[in-house]
Amino acid sequence: MVASNVDEYIAGFPAETREVLERVRATIREALPEGTEVISYQIPAMRVDSKVVVFFAGWKKHISVYPVPVGDAAYARAIEPYQTGRGTLKFLLDKPIPYELIGRTAALLEAERGGH
Template structure:
């Protein structure tokens, strides 16, 4: 990224990168948006974020050597074998700049996260009597 200034929008965030990285980030952005209809875009922790029903769904970020997508948790267990080559730590996917980005895999992960987020039971509020 060219600057340490906090970007106000995802467009501004992406624009701060060199052209080849911009293309990858924009395609990841579109992949996430398509896989998570109804999700809204935001900047959180100075990186692009998608929120669903007011809760954080997925983040992505560009770096010198890779692009990261997070968090990836147990809600993606159906595609765990496909994720293995890209997993870094427990919840981060790293896509090296010198290799093709598996956009369909990102879509699968996001769809699994949407399913987990929308099928989770609502938390009951505890009343104090």
């Protein structure tokens, strides 16, 4: 089933994954308070001024955040353990999720876009 909104998308996961996805969602909302949630490419995304800034997705053993912004050296070091592809951050569900890093990622993506 293809979700028509973020609530439906998150509802399709087991309880433990739903909890993480809800916290990721809240973290991104906090980083992008002017954003609007949408489903884009069949996964949750946050749009600001009609442009998608950040995507997140749940998987069986991890959650992912896309794309990866260009950051300073400290940010690059912080994301190193989570960067699995050129534009993907992958957070394993059996390890602590660095929500602050996810919020920082969303804020950097917005800044790259020319937002705040």
